Amino acid sequence: MREIIIPFATGITLFLFGMQLMRIGLMRISGDFLHSFLYRFTKTPYHGFFTGTVATLLLQSSSAVTVITIGLINAHLITFYQSIGIILGTNIGTVATAELIALNIGKWAVLLLLFGAILVLFPSKNSRAIGLISGGFAIIFLGMDALQMIATPIQNSKIMQSVLAMEEHKLFIGLLFGIVITAIIQSSSATTAITMSMIYYQNIPLTFGIAVILGSNIGTCFTAILASIGGSIEGKQMATAHLLLNIIGVIIFYPLIIPLALIVQSLAEYPPTQIAHAQLIFNLVNSLIILPFVKPFAKLTILLAPKENFNIHKFWRK
Template identity: 40%
Template sequence: MSAEIFTRFVAYLAIFLFGLIVMRHGLFQLAQAKLQMLLTQLTNSAWKGMLAGILITALLQSSSAVMVMLVGLVAARLIPFTHTIGVILGANIGTTVTAELITFQIGSHALWVLLAGVLLLLFRQQVCYSIGCLFVGLACLFLSMSGLSSLAEPVSTLTVARELFDWAASHSAYGAILGATLAAVVQSSTACIAIAMGFLAEKSMALPTAIAIMIGSNIGTCLTALLASIGSGSSARKVAYANIWLNVLGALLFLPFINGLAWFSMMLTSDPSTQLAHASVIFNVACSLLLLPLVRPFSLFVGALHGRST
């Protein structure tokens, strides 16, 4: 029984990740000519860099993809390291769009969206192909979310899962460690949030625990940029280190206030999944706005720890 549950869980997670990749591909095809232009031209100030980070991450549906782009641009000396901090702050906000998107109740229409996407893929026009990818990706997201929600109750009855959830619920730091570990494995903070949403919907997990997992997942997903920076030079590596430090500092700042964040999110909506999505937005917006005025000293801090800024 546990093997069957695990197999289904992996299958639904794979469908979710596939949906993210396909949707990102479609969006990227629609806007690829202007993405690097935005990064190279709109990063000369922190606030413009943050706006660019929000927009590009919302389009690509992946903060990790934006981080990898930044590492490449810095390695190629197209932008300096100090201009990337604002983009990183914006990317953390932009990545919350997907979590908000999957809370919409259109799961019953997912098959029709999938069919429309497949039909659009048959056309040769670039726009039709891109929109087809977008529809197929969205359909996969909603279908996998339905599957993950259906598995929440049987998974929570397993002894190992119950002990793990109890451990994560015993302290917010443990929940963050669980989220960071899971995100490092699946390489998607959005997938971690989607899993937590499934358990929230079935009342198998408390909202504060889910928020701690969400905060930790922001740290775990930093591994992608760190791996991409290997062999790319000291300035490019500082982009990855800055991403890690920003998320670690944000986590340390908010972990003591998780119960307050959960209470505020519950005041906004009664739906558990939407509560977590709203908490993700509030957390990332608050962290980015708090750190935005400190971009210069923060870049000096990263440079002092990981090599002189260039």
């Protein structure tokens, strides 16, 4: 277990720290532009879709954009209906991290880190921001290197061998694994990185990796659910819409995991790239299916979302 836990903890810490540095750098460049961008360009679902995509590309985190959007809803700056387009867009923007990782440029990590450290010393605000982005990107790859160390111990573990031997339930276990891990570490990108590391060494089959990716899209919704607690009803509706969108997508794609694996294998030979492409196809198709039907989707969300705020005092009086 020590051979798994220590590299895993180190790798996840470095990965999330790198993501945070990138996010800080991108936020310093975008500044207040991001909030005003979300506020101004959400008049229609299609505007919101574009806005959510761009905002997530800037922040490299769909969860961060979702939390900001819930804040705007709670402040009554945008409505729940306007937020749906943003949710659909975040699903597209979030795949950028996976595609960048799949480029396999980790061998340049040390040079990127050195370049970023030099830029941070410059007096210019933009230079320091670019330095943080470069350094954060390098640290992400260093985290990936640490995560790769757990591949062999996991493969040799009795639990993983038992899971992979369960042909009938293997994909469902992969789905649950993606949900739980992402809910715990609060980052679907980190779960994708772990999956890429394991599939690179052929520790898991591609179909199992795709099942994990599908589960990570549900697990990442827990950030929005936590952010909506204590907020407005519309904020809760937005968190419900985020969860509902990904559950619908998983219901559609789960029976199609094997055909999806064949498609991504035809698109790329490098296994981590296949995982990144599977994530892209899932999010793109899922969002484009819902986009023309935003009004019915909004009505369904309102029907399923909490109708009142949770009151702890009322709960205990019961």
